Amino acid sequence: MSSRRIRLSIAYCFTLLSAIIPADILSAADTESIKVEVKENVAVPMRDGVILRANVFRPDRGGPYPVLVMRTPYGKSSRMDRYVKAGYIVVSQDARGRYASDGKWESFVRFNTHDAEDGYDTVEWAAKLEGSNGKVGTFGGSYNAFLQWRLAPLRPPSLVAMCAYSIPARYTDLEGPGTIRPGRRLHWWSVSMSPDMRRRAEREGTHARAAAQKEWTSGKSEHWLNFLPYLDLPQEVFEDEIKPVRDWLKNPHTDPWKLHKAVDQITVPNLNIIGWWDHCNGDLMLDRAIRSEGGSQVARKGSRTIVGPWSHAGLGRRRYGNIDFGPQAVFDMTDYQIRWFDYWLKGKQNGIDKTASYRIFVMGDNKWRDEPDWPLERAQDKVLYPGSDDGANTPAGDGKLAVDLPSQQGTDNYRYDPDNPVPSLHGERLFQIPTDQRPLAKRQDILVYQTEPLAERIEVTGNPTVELYAASSAPDTDFIVRLIDVHPDGLARDVSLGVVRARYRQGLDQPSLIQPESVVKYTIRMNPTSNAFLPGHRIRLDITSSDFPNYDRNHNTAANQNADAELKIADQTIYFGSKYPTRIVLPWIKSE
Known part of the structure; x- marks a missing residue:
């Protein structure tokens, strides 16, 4: 064989290998050199004909890869480079009626929404993307976690694992026992949710979160927080969702969520990362429910919970003002999520299955400790x-x-x-x-x-x-x-x-x-x-x-x-x- 033919054969082999070797067995140097390719506002059709839109991030070579899906009402602007460089295709999607997606947004104070079906359809669409290995994981916290708990009971065939963190089982746990949290809730509506509804309806007022936050800190916070009664809060605060919000305010003891009631239909494991001060930890009810009532042994035995000395907006931090929980409190959430999905979606034997069911941070000692159950039987x-x-x-x-x-x-x-x-x-x-x-x-x-x-x-x-x-x-x-x-x-x-x-x-x-x-x-x-x-x-x-x-x-x-x-x-x-x-x-x- 001539030297030219040998060189061509070697080149062909390397090309073939780069196309078929999964990223999880590429060397660290190869993984780091991966470039991130992005397609923005890719159309994702739902079963009722509504088009949702997603940004799709993928490695520039190799595969096939598992797919990670994040659905969010907050705007799909985040970069996903670390996940992509770790060997994943990532789908970041605007929820129905939010930002680039069509349809009407249905907030979580409603008893009936399209969230579950939209999630199912998105997972199955993602599994069929070019370069996908057919395995899908979902991830994200807070509202993004709520959307995962909605879709999981429908059991999309391609869904293998979740990382739905920082969300309670019941809406009444989010607000309080017959109370509401005006600080969080009015800020959330005014700054995070209403500007985009206003933009879509072409109404006057702020259309972007940054501008709304500036207004809030410039005086609107005091006005709305002290406004009484809450049922008279104007459309400016809740925009298109004013009716369902008012319906709930008339009956604040009712719960439109009841996520724990559907865990017996969930067959995939979940990783929850949460804080002792997170108003969304919900008494760890979802964690306890999926371990006792999950719809499969994998869901019951495979789910994990990590609880640190953190707030909802500060997962992984060590300091809050003059309070310092020490270097052990620092936690790289992205790194741990990648490790979680590497085990479930790629089959990497990285020890995730050997970790404790609960890993908790003991404040005062400022140390982590593994526990087999919650609450602790030895208490x-x-x-x-x-x-x-x-x-x-x-x-x-x-x-x-x-x-x-x-x-x-x-x-x-x-x-x-x-x-x-x-x-x-x-x-x-x-x-x-x-x-x-x-x-x-x-x-x-x-x-x-x-x-x-x-x-x-x-x-x-x-x-x-x-x-x-x-x-x-x-x-x-x-x-x-x-x-x-x-x-x-x-x-x-x-x-x-x-x-x-x-x-x-x-x-x-x-x-x-x-x-x-x-x-x-x-x-x-x-x-x-x-x-x-x-x-x-x-x-x-x-x-x-x-x-x-x-x-x-x-x-x-x-x-x-x-x-x-x-x-x-x-x-x-x-x-x-x-x-x-x-x-x-x-x-x-x-x-x-």
Whole structure:
């Protein structure tokens, strides 16, 4: 054979190999040198004839590749280079009625939408893309995760795995127990959702998120957050979705989601990455549901959950203001998602199947720990009782938290004025974040109970519960409890929060007003957490009646406050002692 023919044969072989060798067995150098090819606004037909549009990102060589699909209402502008260089085709699609996609957007306050069918059709379309190996994974957080939980019960044949993170099972978990979160929700509508609806309808006003955010920070936030009643909020806030939003505001205890009710139809595993301060962690209900009721053993045994010391908008961070959880808190979400999909879509034996069902960050220790279940079976109840002699108002009071029930029956009192609520110590875009509570130290409407400095480490992992005996001068009111880790230097970092609206104390399906001045027992389940209270620290329990605008203000009236603007002051009395044993029950993990 001539040297020329040998060179041609070798060149042909390399060309053939580059076309058929999957990216997961290319060398690191080859993977890094991959260039990203992008096709924008590719038409994706739905079963009802509506055209959705997607950007398709792909490697410039090699294949076939698995496909990752992200469907979003926020605009498909993100780059996907890291996923592509790791050997994936990526489809980033505008949801129905958003940005470049046709049709009418149907928000998640509606009970019936096209989200499930659109997701199914998109997954199957993606599986047939040129260069696809037919295996599809879906990914994305928050609303993008909601869209995945909608489509997965339809079981598209090409769907192999999900990474749907940071979304609760129920809409009522997103907002609160019979409450709403005006801070997040009004910002979300005003800045993230309404500008594009306004643009599509060619109405006056801001048409872009950046401009809307500037308006919000320039004064609109104060206007809308203090607007009452919410049912009278104008179309400017909700645009085309004003009717379904108002329908929900008339019945805020109803749930249009119920994602956990469909997990028995889901046959693929899910990776959830979430934070202890994420208002969307939803008590980890979806995580627990898919492990116990998932529609296949793969879904039940293969799903994984990672919980860090993070907020909804800060997954993977270590610092929030003056609070630092250390270098161990830093988490590369993209890298882990690639590892997840490498295992499920490429068959890489990278150890994902050997990881723990739950991986949690224990604050205080600031270390990760693997757990086989949630809640932890080995957790034991540790009970602490609040009490005071002269009054627990503010940290300067004499409120105590102790293992012994107060020997004398007693009360503490405060006045809750919804026109002067306890302000939320929130982060950017009004997200709930870990915060130092010292800026609230002079509030007379916060009762503070704390232990003596601890002699030994006490770990609390799970859902603390407060059994509260209280009376109010109002027929309806709120009680808010907060667990706090007080450091020797005075830092008072919140650990967990719980809220009860009096009329929903027996459940959202059993609304019942209270008799003013009567003592009522409330059982308040607090948010999940994992925190080690270290020697020298104090365990603190705060009790108050507002956290605005993280939660809406209770008006202290019998009316549907979403439809009524009247605000009344409530005088609150907290009881403690043998007759009315108010207490906090901590899920205690014995130190090994």
